[in-house]
Amino acid sequence: MKFLIFAGGNGTRLWPLSRKDNPKQFQYFFSDKSLFQLTIERLSKRFSFDDFFIVTPKEYVQIIKSQVPYIKDENIFIESETRDTLACVGFGAFLIDSKFEDEAVALLWSDHRIKYEDTFLNAFETASKYSKKNNKIVQIDVNPTSININLGYVQIGEQLESIDGFNIYQFIKHTEKPDYKTAKKFIESFDYLWHTGYSVFPPGKIVELYDKYANNTAKILRDIVKAYKNKENFDKLYLSIDRTSIDYAIFEKIDPSSIVVIPADIGWSDVGNWESLKEILETKYEGNVTQGDNLLIDTKNSLVFSTNKNKLISTIGVRDIIIVDTEDALLVCSISDAHKVKDLVNNLKNKKSPLL
Numbered sequence: 001m002k003f004l005i006f007a008g009g010n011g012t013r014l015w016p017l018s019r020k021d022n023p024k025q026f027q028y029f030f031s032d033k034s035l036f037q038l039t040i041e042r043l044s045k046r047f048s049f050d051d052f053f054i055v056t057p058k059e060y061v062q063i064i065k066s067q068v069p070y071i072k073d074e075n076i077f078i079e080s081e082t083r084d085t086l087a088c089v090g091f092g093a094f095l096i097d098s099k100f101e102d103e104a105v106a107l108l109w110s111d112h113r114i115k116y117e118d119t120f121l122n123a124f125e126t127a128s129k130y131s132k133k134n135n136k137i138v139q140i141d142v143n144p145t146s147i148n149i150n151l152g153y154v155q156i157g158e159q160l161e162s163i164d165g166f167n168i169y170q171f172i173k174h175t176e177k178p179d180y181k182t183a184k185k186f187i188e189s190f191d192y193l194w195h196t197g198y199s200v201f202p203p204g205k206i207v208e209l210y211d212k213y214a215n216n217t218a219k220i221l222r223d224i225v226k227a228y229k230n231k232e233n234f235d236k237l238y239l240s241i242d243r244t245s246i247d248y249a250i251f252e253k254i255d256p257s258s259i260v261v262i263p264a265d266i267g268w269s270d271v272g273n274w275e276s277l278k279e280i281l282e283t284k285y286e287g288n289v290t291q292g293d294n295l296l297i298d299t300k301n302s303l304v305f306s307t308n309k310n311k312l313i314s315t316i317g318v319r320d321i322i323i324v325d326t327e328d329a330l331l332v333c334s335i336s337d338a339h340k341v342k343d344l345v346n347n348l349k350n351k352k353s354p355l356l
Contacts, residue, residue, distance in 0.1 A: 001128045001200065002103045003043060004092040007036055007056040007064060007110040008082045012345040013150075013273035013338070016329035017307065020356045025111035026063050029277060036110045040068050046121050050075070054110075055092040057082050077228075080238040086217060086249045087241040093206035094221040095228065104131055106200045113280060115267020123264040126164045127200040130260070137259045138200045139171065141193035142268045147183045150272055150339060152176045152195035152247055155186075156261050171259035176247040193263055195247075196270075205258075213250045217241055274322045274331075275338035278303040292325070301335070329355050 011024030018024040025036045033041065043052060049070055056064060057079045064076060077092050089107060096105055106124060114120045127138035141154050157170035174195060178186065186192035210218035220241055227234040242249070269280050281289045281303075288296055292306025295314040299321075304313050306325040313325060322338060324331040333341065348356055 001047070001051065001106055001124075002096050002100060003047065003052050003106045003108065004089070004096065005039060005043075005052055005054050005108055005110050006085075006088055006092070007054055007060060008079060008088055009109075009111055010082065011111060012342045014271070014277070015341055015345050015348075016324060016326045016331050016355065017305070021059065022063065023060075023111075024271060026060070026067060029271065030113065030281075034067055035113065035271065036064070037067050038114075039108070039110045039112070040071070042114060042117050042120065045117070046125070053077060053092060053096060055079065055088050080235040083238070083241055083243050085246040086214065086244050087238065089206070089246045090210055090214075090217060090221045090241070091224060091238070093201075094210075094225050097204060097207050098225050102203050104128055104200055104202055105206060106198070108198050109196075109270075111271060112196070113267075113269045113271050116265060119264055120266040122164065123166060123262055123266065124198075124200065126166050127262055130163060130168060131200045131202050134260075135202045135205075137202070137205060138168075139195070139259060139261045140198040140200075140264050140266075141196050141261055142266060143263060144187055144192065144194045147180060147187055148194070148272075149177060149180050149183050151270070152197075153178060153183065153186050153192045154195045154261055155192050156263070157191075160260060166262045166264065169261045169263065171256050171261050173256065174247060174251045174254075176245065176252065193261065194268075196268055209250050209254065213253050217249070273338045273341060274303055274305075274324065274333075275335050277305075278322070278335070303335075 007025050009023060009025065010020055011018035014024045017027055026034045028034050052071060053075050054064055054071060055077045061076060061078055077095055079088060079091060093105060123140045127140055131138045153175045155172035157172045160168045160170055210221065220237055224234065224237045227237050269276055271277055278289045287301035288299060289303045293312045294304045295312060297316045299315045300319050302318060302321045304323045306313055308325050308327055311325065313323060320335045322333050322335055
């Protein structure tokens with residue numbers, strides 16, 4: 001099994017710490033290791049570094065090499081630019097298929113937090129076993145813990161069988177980022193899981209799906225594989241791929257019978273915004289989460305996160321607030337509005353701000 005590990009997201013909802021030139025996957029939220037380093041370390045407990053392939057835009061290559069220097073240069077697949085998941089998944093998968101046509105491929109993301117690592121690794125081993133035996137795509141998804149409109153949802157049907165302690169279910173459909181009312185309905189039905197983006201594909205299956213559901217992109221990707229190897233016309237070809245997600249382009253159209261789902265309790269979070277980071281880190285009295293020099297008086301259910309060693313942050317009598325202080329920017333917002341940080345970043349883009 002080959003692992004395609006995606007490290008190209010910008011993490012805009014975690015601004016001002018996550019920036020375009022140093023996004024969340026390379027930041028240190030939980031320890032002295034970044035989310036990217038933790039991803040590689042987690043996989044390396046059972047799998048070989050030679051089987052890890054990183055897909056990333058060229059601006060992050062040096063960060064990757066500095067954080068994980070033992071990944072071979074040829075195992076870093078370099079995009080021209082970030083163009084959403086239809087491009088990056090296809091690029092990585094078609095390159096893998098051209099090198100190892102008889103290998104199953106696992107897809108995963110470098111900016112997630114996993115609490116239960118053994119279960120996570122066991123789930124991938126079981127998914128690989130089932131995928132090869134039955135020629136099915138196996139998704140590893142998780143039970144939702146709240147109503148979240150920023151994630152995809154997977155509807156599951158009847159249980160098909162049980163392997164290695166994991167139940168395997170029929171896949172019904174995928175819905176990407178539903179509105180609040182729809183997401184609430186999904187949660188209340190108990191038939192839906194959060195889509196983590198973790199999947200194991202039988203050999204050649206991703207290529208087959210692109211040929212069937214995104215044929216024009218598949219043609220471009222075949223040319224891209226040749227161009228990437230020859231270093232000719234690669235950028236022009238890559239920039240011609242539609243800027244959309246693989247979920248919209250393929251998984252919402254796919255024949256349900258080709259997919260099964262493993263629900264796994266892996267303690268998963270996509271660390272999507274400051275509210276979700278607070279929930280992960282919350283262990284302190286009165287629901288506060290702090291980093292850096294701070295003094296909190298009569299403050300509850302708040303996150304105060306600072307990378308500025310020369311400044312004290314003090315609060316009095318506040319509730320449900322997020323404060324993030326970096327050297328050149330300060331964010332203050334209510335927890336309930338944490339998802340709107342992406343809108344703030346879009347405004348900065350429109351103003352061509354240097355603070356992105």
